Amino acid sequence: MRSAVALALALLLPACADTELRLPASAEGAAIAQNPGSSRSRYNVFACTTCHAVRPSEVGARLLPGAPLEGAARRASFWGGETVHLHEAVERCWTFFMRGTPTDLDGRTGEALYAWLESLSPDGSTAGAQPVAQTYPRVVRPLGDGDATRAQAVWTRACANCHGAIGTGAGRLGPLISIVPGDTQREHCDEVLPSGYADRTTYVRTVVVEKVRHGSFLGYAGSMPPFSVEALSDADVRDLTMLFRCP
Amino acid sequence: MLPRTLLSPLSPFLFLASCLAGCGEERVVYDRLDASAWGSGCTDPGIPDGGLGYVTNSLMNSVAVLDLGAGTVRATHPIGVGPLAENGPHHLAVDLARSVLYSPLSFPAAAIPAGPHAEHGSSDTPGIFVKRSLCDFRLLGQVDVDPNPGDMVLSADGRTAYVSHFDLRRAQANVGDPERQKSNLIVIDTATMTRTATIPVCVAAHGMVVSSDGRTVFMACYGDDALGVVSLDGPRPTVRLVYIGGSPPRSTTSPSYGPYSLALSPDGASVWLGCAVANVLIAYDVASGTLDESRLTRRLPGKAWFPGFSPDGSTMVVPTQGRDSVTRLSTGPGLALRDQRYFTPEECTLPHQVAYGPDGLYYLVCEGRHTSDPARSQPGSILALHPDDLRTVRSFPVGVFPDAIVFAGGGSR
Numbered sequence: 001m002r003s004a005v006a007l008a009l010a011l012l013l014p015a016c017a018d019t020e021l022r023l024p025a026s027a028e029g030a031a032i033a034q035n036p037g038s039s040r041s042r043y044n045v046f047a048c049t050t051c052h053a054v055r056p057s058e059v060g061a062r063l064l065p066g067a068p069l070e071g072a073a074r075r076a077s078f079w080g081g082e083t084v085h086l087h088e089a090v091e092r093c094w095t096f097f098m099r100g101t102p103t104d105l106d107g108r109t110g111e112a113l114y115a116w117l118e119s120l121s122p123d124g125s126t127a128g129a130q131p132v133a134q135t136y137p138r139v140v141r142p143l144g145d146g147d148a149t150r151a152q153a154v155w156t157r158a159c160a161n162c163h164g165a166i167g168t169g170a171g172r173l174g175p176l177i178s179i180v181p182g183d184t185q186r187e188h189c190d191e192v193l194p195s196g197y198a199d200r201t202t203y204v205r206t207v208v209v210e211k212v213r214h215g216s217f218l219g220y221a222g223s224m225p226p227f228s229v230e231a232l233s234d235a236d237v238r239d240l241t242m243l244f245r246c247p
Numbered sequence: 248m249l250p251r252t253l254l255s256p257l258s259p260f261l262f263l264a265s266c267l268a269g270c271g272e273e274r275v276v277y278d279r280l281d282a283s284a285w286g287s288g289c290t291d292p293g294i295p296d297g298g299l300g301y302v303t304n305s306l307m308n309s310v311a312v313l314d315l316g317a318g319t320v321r322a323t324h325p326i327g328v329g330p331l332a333e334n335g336p337h338h339l340a341v342d343l344a345r346s347v348l349y350s351p352l353s354f355p356a357a358a359i360p361a362g363p364h365a366e367h368g369s370s371d372t373p374g375i376f377v378k379r380s381l382c383d384f385r386l387l388g389q390v391d392v393d394p395n396p397g398d399m400v401l402s403a404d405g406r407t408a409y410v411s412h413f414d415l416r417r418a419q420a421n422v423g424d425p426e427r428q429k430s431n432l433i434v435i436d437t438a439t440m441t442r443t444a445t446i447p448v449c450v451a452a453h454g455m456v457v458s459s460d461g462r463t464v465f466m467a468c469y470g471d472d473a474l475g476v477v478s479l480d481g482p483r484p485t486v487r488l489v490y491i492g493g494s495p496p497r498s499t500t501s502p503s504y505g506p507y508s509l510a511l512s513p514d515g516a517s518v519w520l521g522c523a524v525a526n527v528l529i530a531y532d533v534a535s536g537t538l539d540e541s542r543l544t545r546r547l548p549g550k551a552w553f554p555g556f557s558p559d560g561s562t563m564v565v566p567t568q569g570r571d572s573v574t575r576l577s578t579g580p581g582l583a584l585r586d587q588r589y590f591t592p593e594e595c596t597l598p599h600q601v602a603y604g605p606d607g608l609y610y611l612v613c614e615g616r617h618t619s620d621p622a623r624s625q626p627g628s629i630l631a632l633h634p635d636d637l638r639t640v641r642s643f644p645v646g647v648f649p650d651a652i653v654f655a656g657g658g659s660r
Binding site: 018019020021022023024025027028077079081082083084085086087088092096105110111112114115136138214215217226 | 272273274275276277278279280285308324325327328329330331332333383384385386
């Protein structure tokens, strides 16, 4: 009996040792890109893949603020030409939207992310390598009335992914994400009406246009990425604003 | 609990089972990259024999690179770090030995100039001092400075950068409190890109130069009608203001002279202040530490901006705005007028700086017509002027609102 047990142990214990699965750095980058926790900010709700499809075929019906990532490592410029360096382009997302620490991108995290982006652009491939047109109008003006019957559809494709359901926020990415349209109307309908606006509803709808076009780059709130004209047309934004109304 | 009689024979198997339950875990190990992440940076900026000129396009967030020998614009590189905003690169400096370029970004009052939230936009947006590779313009470092950074200079050894702040808002917001009106001279260690000193100097300082020995920084103090002389030659910096009219102006927000630009003569003996309100230049004698009234120019055709000197320092070419022109003057007593050239809008709109190039030509920065709305702005240009008669030898089209030019290579100093 004892010899049988000893023999079994002798045979099984080597198999008991931990195994090591070696994966390329790009696999770690893929995991980082899908994990909002990667930025180490407790306020962050975004992963890279929240705003970017990996490949154009994966965009589906969504209207995403970020361009597909396939080919990004080969692109000559980013952010509508504001930078020509991939590191700077990624750092902008990492710090402004994901609330991450820039120096993280100089270490292991950045190394893995870069490896993953490189893997999406294998040698010889030109897919996605052309710079993506991204126009962010500096000057925002009222867009006029849109088609209210299309507002829900635009919402579903462009906004619901982060903000959840209209009116309740059900399914939104986190508690700090605004519930629309209620939060927006509550914040802006009672403001002193700036000159140049016919009425409060027009003003609030223009606030929405500005938020969509400039995202968090207004100097006062949020982590929302901006939508370029190419990502979300003026016509779509005009229809979307019909969800907003002041009493 | 199992009866003891049953437990004893099973114990080896229980031990085995417990062993197996906790073993055989798969541990994922990721490979490291062989190459440095984010690609390898280039190391050779490729300066041609004729040298390069670097020009800020302050309303396009970019720097144009001029091939002086070929007479072409070789490239235009983005330089901003603030997305969607006017980053406002105005002045710049090049350290060829380290192959880097520096520029303080001066974000305008409202980052987004129109729209319902523009009025929320902070006009106190801090500036950002950036360091970029001269080779591929990748960002090598950045550090916050005060709002409205104006001019910058590098020490001769390139280890220290000095940034002035043309902070009119601070002056207007603190009327009645002279100390709080003062803008800061910020000193930066360029290796670590950290601030090493913040020195309140004067109201809305802009143009500045550093003495050749690196011990003194001179600053044009717009609001104070004065030259600021900052001595760094001691345990603590000291500041002395030398007033152009002999005394402070009645109002620091409405000065009489408005010294804005500054230039150091080639021999380092004189500092010239260009006054944007009084349309004059006046020399400061470094040795005596006084303004030289005998070298106060007559009233020029417009606001006097940044002059350039002939290599021997005997003459200077002054750009003026109002009537757009360049005026060549001797720099000795009497300040004899040598040449004057007026420009049509097609030739040059809003001349702003003259610099003597490594190829013996004067380079004139023409701002072009610029507004906060890019759609209504027109690009500026850089004119290469012949040293004999200031005629245009060639023209470089650049971006919107070029503001300053510096050189690298081609024998540039």
